[in-house]
Amino acid sequence: MLIRRLGPLWTCAALALASPALADDGYGLWLGSAREQGASVPVDWTSDSPTLRIAAEELRRSLPAGSRPVLLARADDAALAGQRIDRQALGTEGYRVQHATIGGRAVTLVTGATDLGILYGAFALLRHLDSGGDPANIALASAPQTRLRILNHWDNLDGVVERGYSGQSLWDWWTLPDFKDPRYADYARANASIGINGTVLNNVNAKAESLTAPYIAKAAALADVFRAYGIKVYLSARFSAPIEIGGLKTADPRDPAVAAWWKAKADEIYRAIPDFGGFLVKANSEGQPGPRDYGASHADGANMLASAVKPHGGIVMWRAFVYADTDPEDRAKQAYTEFEPLDGQFADNVLVQVKNGAIDFQPREPFHPLFGAMPKTPLIAEFQITKEYLGFATHLAYLGPMFEEVLDAPTGARRGETVASVITGKADGHTLSGMAGVANIGRDRDWSGSTFNQANWYVFGRLAWDPGLSSQALAREWAVQTFGSDPMVIGTVVAMMMRSREAVVDYTGPLGLAHLFATGHHYGPGPWVSDLARPEWNPVYYHRADRNGIGFDRTRTGSNAVAQYAPPIARRYADPRTTPLEDLLWFHHLPWDYRLADGRTLWEEMVRRYDRGVAEVAAMRAQWATLKSRIDAERWTKTDTFLAIQQREARWWRDASLAYWMSVNGLELPAGSKAPEHGLEHYKQLRFPYAPGNPH
Ligand code: BDP
Numbered sequence: 001m002l003i004r005r006l007g008p009l010w011t012c013a014a015l016a017l018a019s020p021a022l023a024d025d026g027y028g029l030w031l032g033s034a035r036e037q038g039a040s041v042p043v044d045w046t047s048d049s050p051t052l053r054i055a056a057e058e059l060r061r062s063l064p065a066g067s068r069p070v071l072l073a074r075a076d077d078a079a080l081a082g083q084r085i086d087r088q089a090l091g092t093e094g095y096r097v098q099h100a101t102i103g104g105r106a107v108t109l110v111t112g113a114t115d116l117g118i119l120y121g122a123f124a125l126l127r128h129l130d131s132g133g134d135p136a137n138i139a140l141a142s143a144p145q146t147r148l149r150i151l152n153h154w155d156n157l158d159g160v161v162e163r164g165y166s167g168q169s170l171w172d173w174w175t176l177p178d179f180k181d182p183r184y185a186d187y188a189r190a191n192a193s194i195g196i197n198g199t200v201l202n203n204v205n206a207k208a209e210s211l212t213a214p215y216i217a218k219a220a221a222l223a224d225v226f227r228a229y230g231i232k233v234y235l236s237a238r239f240s241a242p243i244e245i246g247g248l249k250t251a252d253p254r255d256p257a258v259a260a261w262w263k264a265k266a267d268e269i270y271r272a273i274p275d276f277g278g279f280l281v282k283a284n285s286e287g288q289p290g291p292r293d294y295g296a297s298h299a300d301g302a303n304m305l306a307s308a309v310k311p312h313g314g315i316v317m318w319r320a321f322v323y324a325d326t327d328p329e330d331r332a333k334q335a336y337t338e339f340e341p342l343d344g345q346f347a348d349n350v351l352v353q354v355k356n357g358a359i360d361f362q363p364r365e366p367f368h369p370l371f372g373a374m375p376k377t378p379l380i381a382e383f384q385i386t387k388e389y390l391g392f393a394t395h396l397a398y399l400g401p402m403f404e405e406v407l408d409a410p411t412g413a414r415r416g417e418t419v420a421s422v423i424t425g426k427a428d429g430h431t432l433s434g435m436a437g438v439a440n441i442g443r444d445r446d447w448s449g450s451t452f453n454q455a456n457w458y459v460f461g462r463l464a465w466d467p468g469l470s471s472q473a474l475a476r477e478w479a480v481q482t483f484g485s486d487p488m489v490i491g492t493v494v495a496m497m498m499r500s501r502e503a504v505v506d507y508t509g510p511l512g513l514a515h516l517f518a519t520g521h522h523y524g525p526g527p528w529v530s531d532l533a534r535p536e537w538n539p540v541y542y543h544r545a546d547r548n549g550i551g552f553d554r555t556r557t558g559s560n561a562v563a564q565y566a567p568p569i570a571r572r573y574a575d576p577r578t579t580p581l582e583d584l585l586w587f588h589h590l591p592w593d594y595r596l597a598d599g600r601t602l603w604e605e606m607v608r609r610y611d612r613g614v615a616e617v618a619a620m621r622a623q624w625a626t627l628k629s630r631i632d633a634e635r636w637t638k639t640d641t642f643l644a645i646q647q648r649e650a651r652w653w654r655d656a657s658l659a660y661w662m663s664v665n666g667l668e669l670p671a672g673s674k675a676p677e678h679g680l681e682h683y684k685q686l687r688f689p690y691a692p693g694n695p696h
Pocket of ligand 1: 361
């Protein structure tokens, strides 16, 4: 009765195990490389479903010899009557895994209120064992803290992934719906193993064609593959689709014909995909159409779509990432200004999707002021897993600490409230809640462009499940499953990971600087750029450096963006003395010779941090070198090569940036700091017309 699917995940796992010297191409992700082949431990289940069969197969194949037999059973199964399972605590997706004696037989019981909960429990059991958990002491229980744990694919219909650095889109729209690449199931399996339960298939910069019958059929084919893994399909909806593919003259959300078109479209989608999740919408942002084109509000637009999917149980995720070229206001303020007044006006199946920071996925941004400011609206946090501003796929930057920093940030709105408590719905009693991540997945053999980028997919899923988990513990959990249990490997890898994101901050833009990237592709430095059509596209808009000082004054004497935060936070950010150094120039324009608490000048500290970032990459590379004989050659060599690229490029970032700052402030480098390798003009004329991920 067990299904047989001996996919490539298992094949490469078997190969990788034979010896660390043998090639491992990374296809197995955290589920393959370090895992022993199982000993066919007996697994029984009390009812049948495709989901339970997947759970059984996972366990049977991977549980180590000598494990107890496993019983998979729903919590309400009569066989568990004596087990005193707290069904309330399970929710709909939670699990419980424990040793039990059932019908006189000693088993490991994996239970949940639903089959999906049981599948999550099966993965939790394997994770427990893979990461060194005691097989004799099994008592695992967990339920997700958010309802929507969802990937956003910025995948275009032609296969190009916007801000994608791992090859073409995984979805082969051309051969769908007929050909269902086995990789689609492997994708779903990997997601289920970390609790991800939704995927938006197409780019937020959406094409209306995604909503035509042929593409609905293609999306339905993917949904058919994903269903047993508990993954729902969502689509990005182009707001002007009623005009482009519906033959209407307007997309005004208040026009009954427009509403009727969307209702009919939703009905059509649900006929093909009965468990369709709903729509994600980018409206009136960066040239996308939206309700503002007709003088209607974002709430009008979102609610009209929400009522179309409501009868089917669908939801709408409406993005707050808006800024307008006609708006002279500080870009960091615009989303709040537009959305905060709409709190209370959204339908109950709408979530407003808010990026982690107020500008745009920079290596560091203070948390977005909308968190804590819209208590009547469920907010879903949007993080970028793909590293558009952190060195693409090549640089090693573990994003766990960045996600954690934002999730743990107190909003100041109420005692104890954090971004995490807002997005789990706990702060305001919302049942809709969630975390979205812009996927870093493509058709590269290793899925994410490098082994370490896989960790960012992993940590996103695990934190979306429980934002209270520690990014360090998750780094370890990932590393053991990915590389095996050699303590020297794990210690080194985790240490590298935990410092890696700060290193990128240091060499790209320390002390709260942001948006210093070269035009369009965002690859490499461009702090000098000042000639783009919209002011807020230019790095000079963000750093405001001149002979006297640097930084964006967002206090009362400047844009007063600090006032968008709740009073305790606003007070802290209003004063450079109480603003964390990490965010200093985000909020303040300060003289180059401004004295920091430790006695250094701002300029000295800035240079020190650029140097520290470069040194950190050199250190990571040296640490990686010590693992050469302990990691399979293929993954070791690729990582080593990428670290060499990162080292070169960290130096480039530092040199180009310092050359530019010196051209502005006329200062010398502090003693002991190396002069940039080239003059400023050299850096300014570098061009990368074919950098990946850049929309054309
Ligand atoms: C920016 C990207 C752009 C996206 C936009 C968005 O550069 O490609 O379309 O975000 O989130 O970071 O909509």
